[in-house]
Amino acid sequence: MTPSTRFHTTDEAVSHMVASGLSNCTLIKELYLAGNKISDVEGLHRLLKLTVLDLSFNKITTSKALGQLVANYNSLLALNLLGNPIQTNIGDDQLRKTVCSILSKLAFLNKQPINPQKAREVGKEGIA
Numbered sequence: 001m002t003p004s005t006r007f008h009t010t011d012e013a014v015s016h017m018v019a020s021g022l023s024n025c026t027l028i029k030e031l032y033l034a035g036n037k038i039s040d041v042e043g044l045h046r047l048l049k050l051t052v053l054d055l056s057f058n059k060i061t062t063s064k065a066l067g068q069l070v071a072n073y074n075s076l077l078a079l080n081l082l083g084n085p086i087q088t089n090i091g092d093d094q095l096r097k098t099v100c101s102i103l104s105k106l107a108f109l110n111k112q113p114i115n116p117q118k119a120r121e122v123g124k125e126g127i128a
Contacts, residue, residue, distance in 0.1 A: 023047070033058070034080070040064075045071035052076075056110075057083035063090060063098040070102050078108040 022028070023043035030052040031044075038058040044050065045068040053069075053076060060066065060081060069076065079099060081087065086095060092110075099109055106114055 041066055041068050044068055047072065048075060050075055052078045054080040055084065056080045060084040060086050061089055062086060063095070066099065066102065073103050074105060076103050076106060079103065079106060080108075080110055082110045 022031070023046045026046055027049060028047050029049050031047065031050060032052075032054040034054050034056040036058050038055060039060060041055070041060075044053070048071065050072050053072075061084070063086065065086070069079075081095065081099075090098070096109055096114070100106060100114060108114065
């Protein structure tokens with residue numbers, strides 16, 4: 001039996017689990033945590049194979065809360081932050097600049113391509 005590389009939940013209790021339990025699941029490639037009460041990404045820096053991270057409709061308010069994602073700069077290709085207060089707090093343009101400075105290989109932000117050429121290349125691999 002092969003280990004799962006995907007984790008999907010909309011259970012609001014998961015916000016504490018991210019910091020503790022998920023950080024030890026280093027094989028996770030896709031993590032869907034939409035609709036929880038997550039306010040920062042503490043513990044995700046150990047998920048070095050992470051390619052897709054959905055944090056939409058959580059409670060992320062500042063770019064500082066995304067700081068630990070810098071460890072995922074080499075693997076993360078798609079990040080969804082739609083519906084978080086950070087969008088209105090710093091604006092979409094500043095959010096894009098901030099995230100791209102942390103995650104240079106990111107192809108999709110909030111389900112939109114960062115760079116059309118990069119998105120096409122990544123899209124061929126099935127990430128969106």
